[in-house]
Amino acid sequence: xxxxxxxxxxxxxxxxxxxxxxxxxxxxxxxxxxxxxxxxxxxxxxxxxxxxxxxxxxxxxxxxxxxxxxxxxxxxxxxxxxxxxxxxxxxxxxxxxxxxxxxxxxxxxxxxxxxxxxxxxxxxxxxxxxxxxxxxxxxxxxxxxxxxxxxxxxxxxxxxxxxxxxxxxxxxxxxxxxxxxxxxxxxxxxxxxxxxxxxxxxxxxxxxxxxxxxxxxxxxxxxxxxxxxxxxxxxxxxxxxxxxxxxxxxxxxxxxxxxxxxxxxxxxxxxxxxxxxxxxxxxxxxxxxxxxxxxxxxxxxxxxxxxxxxxxxxxxxxxxxxxxxxxxxxxxxxxxxxxxxxxxxxxxxxxxxxxxxxxxxxxxxxxxxxxxxxxxxxxxxxxxxxxxxxxxxxxxxxxxxxxxxxxxxxxxxxxxxxxxxxxxxxxxxxxxxxxxx
Ligand code: DOR
Numbered sequence: 498x499x500x501x502x503x504x505x506x507x508x509x510x511x512x513x514x515x516x517x518x519x520x521x522x523x524x525x526x527x528x529x530x531x532x533x534x535x536x537x538x539x540x541x542x543x544x545x546x547x548x549x550x551x552x553x554x555x556x557x558x559x560x561x562x563x564x565x566x567x568x569x570x571x572x573x574x575x576x577x578x579x580x581x582x583x584x585x586x587x588x589x590x591x592x593x594x595x596x597x598x599x600x601x602x603x604x605x606x607x608x609x610x611x612x613x614x615x616x617x618x619x620x621x622x623x624x625x626x627x628x629x630x631x632x633x634x635x636x637x638x639x640x641x642x643x644x645x646x647x648x649x650x651x652x653x654x655x656x657x658x659x660x661x662x663x664x665x666x667x668x669x670x671x672x673x674x675x676x677x678x679x680x681x682x683x684x685x686x687x688x689x690x691x692x693x694x695x696x697x698x699x700x701x702x703x704x705x706x707x708x709x710x711x712x713x714x715x716x717x718x719x720x721x722x723x724x725x726x727x728x729x730x731x732x733x734x735x736x737x738x739x740x741x742x743x744x745x746x747x748x749x750x751x752x753x754x755x756x757x758x759x760x761x762x763x764x765x766x767x768x769x770x771x772x773x774x775x776x777x778x779x780x781x782x783x784x785x786x787x788x789x790x791x792x793x794x795x796x797x798x799x800x801x802x803x804x805x806x807x808x809x810x811x812x813x814x815x816x817x818x819x820x821x822x823x824x825x826x827x828x829x830x831x832x833x834x835x836x837x838x839x840x841x842x843x844x845x846x847x848x849x850x851x852x853x854x855x856x857x858x859x860x861x862x863x864x865x866x867x868x869x870x871x872x873x874x875x876x877x878x879x880x881x882x883x884x885x886x887x888x889x890x891x892x893x894x895x896x897x898x899x900x901x902x903x904x905x906x907x908x909x910x911x912x913x914x915x916x917x918x919x920x921x922x923x924x925x926x927x928x929x930x931x932x933x934x
Contacts (some may be wrong), residue, residue: 501525502539504914509545509875513865515843517549524871526663527913530794532867539918543916545875548908549842552850552865553585553617553872555679557822557857558641558675558729558752558799560652563609565594570804570892572606576614576929578802578890580918582825583907584675585872586853586862586932587616588642588799591623592653598623599631600638607640610916615917615931619859621675623655629665630760635672638930642857643672643727648702649679651774652803652820660714668722669713669922673857675727678736679775683707696814697764708775709735714821719746720871727856730755730801732775734785741794748796748856751786753823753830754897756798756839767897769810769817773803780786789850790840796856798848800827804893822891826884826898832876833903875909882906888921 504524510517513532523531545838562568569767572589572775579587591597597606597620603678606620618809619642622635635641647655657663658681667674684707691700712728719726720743728749731737740749754773760778763771771777789795803820810817835842854863863871884898910918915928 501537502530502535504541504543504871504916505535506543506545506550506873507535509548509550511550511865512552512842512846515792519589522550522865524914527871529865529867529869529871532865537782543909547877549876549878550865551846551874551876552863553911554583554828554849554874555853555859555863556584556587556800556802556824556827557797557853558590559587559802560590560592560804560820562593562804568892569806572610572633573613574890574892575802576618576924578822578825579616580910580912580923581890581921583828583874583876583910585616585874585910585912586859587618587824589618589620591621591645591652592647592655594653596623596653596655597621598628598655601640610929610931611807612927615923615927616912616929617932618929619932619934624657624663624666624674625655626657626659629669632666632670634922641672642932642934644670645677646674647677648715649677649681649684649707649774651677652818658682663715664718667718667724667726670724673725673727675729678711678715678728679703679707680711680714683710691815693815694813696769696772696817697761699772699814700760700778703774703776705733705778705836708733709739710826712736712739716740716743716747729799730775732778732782734782736901737789737794741789750797750799751795752801752847753827753883754800754801754821754836755783755786756790756829757886758897761795769814770811770821770895770897772814772819773801773821774819788838790844793844793847795848797852798827798831800824802891804891806893807895821897822889822895825889826896827893828874828907829882829884829903829905830898830901832878832905836878858934871911871914873911874907875911876905877908880904880906880908
């Protein structure tokens with residue numbers, strides 16, 4: 498028995514240099530040290546024949562609820578859901594209670610995550626009108642993926658809505674600023690379009706211009722100051738057309754929800770469970786988002802995992818909160834879209850592995866390469882699963898994809914060289930570490 502490897506994956510179809518290559522992977526501790534035929538033995542061998550092995554999937558937008566609403570989610574439960582869905586790393590948002598908008602709260606979150614998270618992780622630092630002068634000091638901050646700016650209000654109380662404050666945040670920051678891009682003035686003005694008890698009015702209230710007006714504004718500011726911004730959960734055809742022409746300083750995300758559901762059907766079927774910000778919109782927007790995926794205009798996918806309890810979601814609209822869980826389903830939903838031919842495997846790997854590393858500067862991840870971290874998502878491309886609420890590990894206990902059938906499913910998740918999930922079971926606890934940038 499040789500001790501050269503702590504873990505060997507045999508005969509997998511590994512995604513390497515844009516292609517699937519049948520090979521073995523030799524891992525020593527948390528690193529991939531050999532790609533190729535491996536004759537030696539190891540105490541830990543995974544037979545990956547017939548399986549596709551991808552670089553670990555990264556979800557660049559989740560909201561766990563710790564501190565604050567840990568009845569809906571905490572760092573442990575959310576990251577458990579992540580690895581069950583094949584996600585090896587995630588970026589968590591600062592709209593907790595209290596918000597993660599100063600170093601004390603940031604360090605508390607980092608401490609709370611230590612030895613409790615199943616996936617690797619990084620946290621956003623929340624911008625406020627009061628902390629703009631601290632944003633230039635975040636360069637080496639351990640476990641920080643960037644700065645989050647809510648230009649429009651959503652769950653929690655983080656908000657930077659005045660143009661002069663948005664400008665201060667973007668111009669002062671030395672990390673990428675990721676933006677929830679809705680125009681708060683328009684949100685306020687259009688409250689009259691809210692129809693009590695009718696969630697179909699959600700996209701009328703927070704309409705296309707609400708998103709577009711904010712996106713135009715933040716892109717202009719980023720260009721003026723030569724700063725990098727990242728527009729989160731883009732939902733409109735108009736923003737896609739605009740952003741496609743402004744790629745120099747700007748990257749953007751869309752979500753599997755916006756690529757899988759559209760109005761009015763989603764509201765007919767799910768009611769307030771389909772309510773999120775920015776909203777699910779009509780098919781023309783969905784079609785344009787797909788067109789942008791096909792043409793490699795979208796940069797990353799994020800689940801915008803936003804758990805709320807059923808009790809909260811059952812409230813009458815608009816008292817029902819916005820958001821839906823997704824960290825466990827982002828990969829199954831998207832790999833199914835690969836199987837149905839809506840995007841290629843190589844596009845999915847760019848969106849969920851390579852681009853997050855390039856855009857945010859995550860070190861040593863995103864590729865299956867010798868010397869890189871051994872974060873891997875093992876996929877059975879033939880496995881058919883009907884997603885059910887009772888499979889969901891998130892404390893909220895539901896998914897907007899209840900009864901949705903997928904072909905292609907994560908059957909193994911390797912985090913830092915350790916198989917933490919196999920066939921839907923967590924094998925070992927809490928091997929996640931903060932990401933390095
Ligand atoms: O619908 C949403 N819910 N959108 C957001 O941006 C925040 C999220 C949440 O945290 O609930």
